[in-house]
Amino acid sequence: MDMAAPAAGTDTEFWSSVSDHVLRYGPRFEQRVIGRAEGSYVYDLAGQPILDFTSGQMSAVLGHSHPDIVRTVRDQIGRLDHLFSGMLSLPVVELSKRLGSLVPGLEKVLLLSTGAESNEAALRLAKIVTGKYEVVAFSRSWHGMTGGAAAATYSTSRRGYGPAAVGSFAIPAPNPYRPRFTHADGSLDWQTELDDAFALVDSQSTGNLAAFIAEPILSSGGIIELPLGYLAALRKKCDERGMLLILDEAQTGVGRTGHMFAFQRDGVTPDILTLSKTLGAGLPLSAVLTSRAIEERAHELGFVFLTTHVSDPLPAAVGLTVMDVIERDGLIERARVAGARLRAGLEALQQRFEGIGDVRGRGLLLGIEIVTDRASRRPDLALGDRIGAEAMNRGLSMNIVKLPAMGSVFRIAPPLTATDAEIDRGLEIMGEAIEAARR
Numbered sequence: 001m002d003m004a005a006p007a008a009g010t011d012t013e014f015w016s017s018v019s020d021h022v023l024r025y026g027p028r029f030e031q032r033v034i035g036r037a038e039g040s041y042v043y044d045l046a047g048q049p050i051l052d053f054t055s056g057q058m059s060a061v062l063g064h065s066h067p068d069i070v071r072t073v074r075d076q077i078g079r080l081d082h083l084f085s086g087m088l089s090l091p092v093v094e095l096s097k098r099l100g101s102l103v104p105g106l107e108k109v110l111l112l113s114t115g116a117e118s119n120e121a122a123l124r125l126a127k128i129v130t131g132k133y134e135v136v137a138f139s140r141s142w143h144g145m146t147g148g149a150a151a152a153t154y155s156t157s158r159r160g161y162g163p164a165a166v167g168s169f170a171i172p173a174p175n176p177y178r179p180r181f182t183h184a185d186g187s188l189d190w191q192t193e194l195d196d197a198f199a200l201v202d203s204q205s206t207g208n209l210a211a212f213i214a215e216p217i218l219s220s221g222g223i224i225e226l227p228l229g230y231l232a233a234l235r236k237k238c239d240e241r242g243m244l245l246i247l248d249e250a251q252t253g254v255g256r257t258g259h260m261f262a263f264q265r266d267g268v269t270p271d272i273l274t275l276s277k278t279l280g281a282g283l284p285l286s287a288v289l290t291s292r293a294i295e296e297r298a299h300e301l302g303f304v305f306l307t308t309h310v311s312d313p314l315p316a317a318v319g320l321t322v323m324d325v326i327e328r329d330g331l332i333e334r335a336r337v338a339g340a341r342l343r344a345g346l347e348a349l350q351q352r353f354e355g356i357g358d359v360r361g362r363g364l365l366l367g368i369e370i371v372t373d374r375a376s377r378r379p380d381l382a383l384g385d386r387i388g389a390e391a392m393n394r395g396l397s398m399n400i401v402k403l404p405a406m407g408s409v410f411r412i413a414p415p416l417t418a419t420d421a422e423i424d425r426g427l428e429i430m431g432e433a434i435e436a437a438r439r
C-alpha cells in the first residue's frame with residue numbers, strides 16, 4: 001500500500017490489514033486514521049484537522065513536526081546517527097552537560113531511549129548503590145512495561161504475566177478529591193495517610209528497602225497531584241530508611257507544569273531523576289540524572305546499563321534542540337500562562353456541567369473528572385466515553401483514563417506551543433461535546 005498517497009476507498013483494505021496483521025496491544029484503535037501532523041493538530045487521511053490535546057502520547061511538548069526539530073533530525077541523520085555504545089559524541093556530551101547543569105545534586109546523566117528503560121536504569125542504580133532490592137511505588141503509578149518498571153507499575157496490567165519482582169510494594173497516592181484520611185474539616189490528611197502507609201511497608205519489608213519511585217503528578221493514575229509538602233515528607237521517609245528517592249518526570253518534566261521539573265515547586269531534590277517523553281518532544285529519548293556521589297559508588301560497584309541506543313547522537317541532538325526551543329521561546333512561562341487560561345476555561349465548564357466533578361493539575365497538565373453527580377462523586381465512565389467520542393467527532397482528541405477505583409478522568413495536555421486561540425477552540429469543542437454527550 002502506498003502510505004504517502006492513500007487512495008480513497010482504501011478503508012476496507014486498511015482495516016482488513018489491521019485485522020490480519022496488527023497485534024492488538026491494549027487501546028481500542030481510533031477509527032480516524034492519521035495521515036500527517038503539524039503543530040497542535042493531527043490530520044486524518046481526508047485532511048480533517050484534529051486538535052491534539054494529548055500531545056501525541058503526552059510527549060509532543062513542541063507540537064508536531066516543529067521546524068527546529070525537523071531541521072535537527074535532517075541535519076544530524078546525514079552526519080552522525082548511531083554509534084557503538086562505548087563511543088561518545090558531541091551531542092551526547094553537550095546534552096549531558098546541559099541537563100546536568102540544571103539542578104545541583106543531579107550532575108551525572110545517562111541518555112537512553114524510553115521511559116521504561118530510564119526507570120529500569122534508575123532502579124538498578126538504586127539497587128546496586130544501596131545493596132538492597134525492595135521498591136515502593138504508588139498504587140496508581142505508571143513507570144513502564146519492562147520488568148522492573150512494570151513491577152513498580154500498579155495502575156494496570158499486573159495480572160497474567162507471572163510474578164512481579166520480589167520486594168515490590170505499593171502505597172496509596174494522596175487524593176484530595178477522594179481522601180482516605182481526613183482532617184476535621186473533611187480535607188485530605190495526607191501526613192496520616194503517609195505514616196499509615198509506611199507503617200505497612202515497614203511491616204512487610206525484610207529490611208531491604210532500596211528505593212521509592214514516584215511521579216510528582218500521577219498522570220495515568222488520573223492526574224493526582226502530590227500536595228505541597230508531600231514530597232518533602234516522602235523524602236524524609238526515604239532518608240529515615242536509607243532508601244533512594246527516584247522521581248519519574250516522564251510527563252511532568254521539561255516545562256509542562258510551569259517549572260523545568262515539577263519537583264522544583266517543592267524544593268525537594270530526588271536522588272535520581274528520570275526524564276523521557278517530553279525530553280525528546282515525541283522522539284525516543286530518555287535520561288537518568290543522579291548525583292556525582294551515587295554515580296561514583298555505582299561505578300565502583302561495577303554498574304552496567306548497556307543498551308543498543310545508549311548515548312546515540314541523533315536523539316541527543318534532538319534533546320539539545322528541545323532544550324534550546326524551550327528556553328528561547330519561554331515555554332516554561334508559557335505553560336503557566338496557557339495553563340491558567342485552560343484551567344479557567346475548564347472551571348467555567350465545571351460551572352455549567354454537573355458532570356465535571358473536579359478540575360485539577362498544574363501548568364499544561366490538567367485533568368477533569370467526570371462524575372454522575374457532585375454529591376456522590378461516583379465516576380461516570382459511560383458519560384466520559386461519550387464525551388471523548390463527541391469531542392473526536394468535532395475535531396478534538398482528549399485522552400481518558402478509566403481505572404476502576406480511579407474514576408473517569410480526561411488528561412488534558414496540549415503542546416506548550418499551543419496558541420490561545422487553539423486552547424479556546426479546544427474548550428469550545430469540549431463544551432459542545434459535553435452538551436451533546438448529556439443528551
Ligand SMILES: Cc1ncc(COP(=O)(O)O)c(C=O)c1O
Nearest residue numbers: 114115116142143144215248250
Ligand atoms: C510517568 C511515566 N513513566 C514512564 C512511562 C513509560 O515510558 P515508555 O512508554 O516510554 O517506556 C510512562 C508512559 O506512559 C509514564 O507515563
